[in-house]
Amino acid sequence: MKLEYEQIEESYDDTTHLRTITEQAVVPDKGLILRTIVYSPHHLSVSTVLIPGAGTHAEGFDALD
Numbered sequence: 001m002k003l004e005y006e007q008i009e010e011s012y013d014d015t016t017h018l019r020t021i022t023e024q025a026v027v028p029d030k031g032l033i034l035r036t037i038v039y040s041p042h043h044l045s046v047s048t049v050l051i052p053g054a055g056t057h058a059e060g061f062d063a064l065d
Helices: none
Strands: 006-013 018-027 031-039 044-052
Touching: none
Parallel strands: none
Antiparallel strands: 006 018, 018 031, 031 044
């Protein structure tokens, strides 16, 4: 199953040079997946969480334009 992620948050810190991006995707009949990616000059970190029961885009967060 291929999920379609939409970006809901992005930030960059000039001091630490860290960039974070948070995205969400609906998993039909399961819930909502939130994925946060942290980029640094030396590392990449990804964290995901499933919110059970939130099965539509209307129940998720507003996407960035």
